[in-house]
Amino acid sequence: MQFSSRFTIATHILLCIETFKDDYKVTSNLLAGSINTNPVIVRNILGLLSSAGIVEIKAGVGGASLSKSPNEITLLEIFKAVEKEESLFHFHENPNPQCPVGRTVHSVMDGKLDNIQSAMENEMAKITLKQLIEETKEQI
Amino acid sequence: MQFSSRFTIATHILLCIETFKDDYKVTSNLLAGSINTNPVIVRNILGLLSSAGIVEIKAGVGGASLSKSPNEITLLEIFKAVEKEESLFHFHENPNPQCPVGRTVHSVMDGKLDNIQSAMENEMAKITLKQLIEETKEQI
């Protein structure tokens, strides 16, 4: 199972907003053209980013901009804005409490699963939008 | 998006195999009773674990056993046996090559995404079935 492409699309959106902010009004249409998808997809993801306090969207006139500095936005924050599941892992719901293993499997595993998820999130938190923007500028 | 419960079910299966090996023939029926699911679900996951060289299954007579020592089996190995996707992340397929951001977003992000996945996998590789079995024995 993979994460949905909402995460990479959201990051792509933020890179565009910052890259084009001085030259274009960054609308869902412009973004959809760069990402190569439908504007409604973009508007939905922009809505999630807006709810998370990452971007601001001008109603009516249109156009999106960052709500805070790129070095304050991490990949973890973007990820959490677009993936609503708290836990990475789907634990089978009802192990048999009458079985010694079924009774204990949760308390044996839960901590380990948390550690795994934390390792992933810590790595995500290390990477800021600013880093990505700088690498993008270098490459352009 | 969450990983499927195949991962926690597979780990549960291995814990049962090791815990009950001296007292019971560990069949898909016994396992399904502990996990609280259908025996066919168990047989499919056992098949994946068998293909990965983690367990051996006796055809006809029935019963599963580990193919190697519990301290040689890590959560990463179990995970890879049951989740076939190579990459954790689903990158949107066709960013626009005529856009400066669309053209560069892959080379800017791919390395970071690899790092995130590696962080998760490294943590999974740290945890062996042996550790889980010992914690289970303590709790029983």
Place this chain on the structure above:
DNA sequence: GTAGTTGTAACCGTTTTTATTACAACAATA
């Protein structure tokens, strides 16, 4: 031959993802 088990195929209902069309609400401006 019988009994118990595995491997697998064929379904089913549910959820998630991605995409699309349609349209009301909104804000700037001509």
Place this chain on the structure above:
DNA sequence: TATTGTTGTAATAAAAACGGTTACAACTAC
């Protein structure tokens, strides 16, 4: 005020994944 371009959202759809279930052929020990 009417027009234009944009956003927000609803409705719909196809495809895929998941978890579950029934059914049954193949296999092995007894």
